[in-house]
Amino acid sequence: MLAFATHDVRIIAEKREKPPVEGWACWELTGTALLECSCGHTDGPMVTRLAPLMARLHISAHA
């Protein structure tokens, strides 16, 4: 058994609903993302490109 919560960070790209086209729901990426860690930590929204870096920082800061 692990004594500490593991940090399994998920990066969730935010999406925005666009007007339907011919009856189909449309989504586009907003360019921002949220972080959600298995330890309960959340962060963001942030620029999607920064999300992997922030995820690594979170893990290393709490390792």
Ligand SMILES: [Zn+2]
């Ligand atoms: Zn964590």
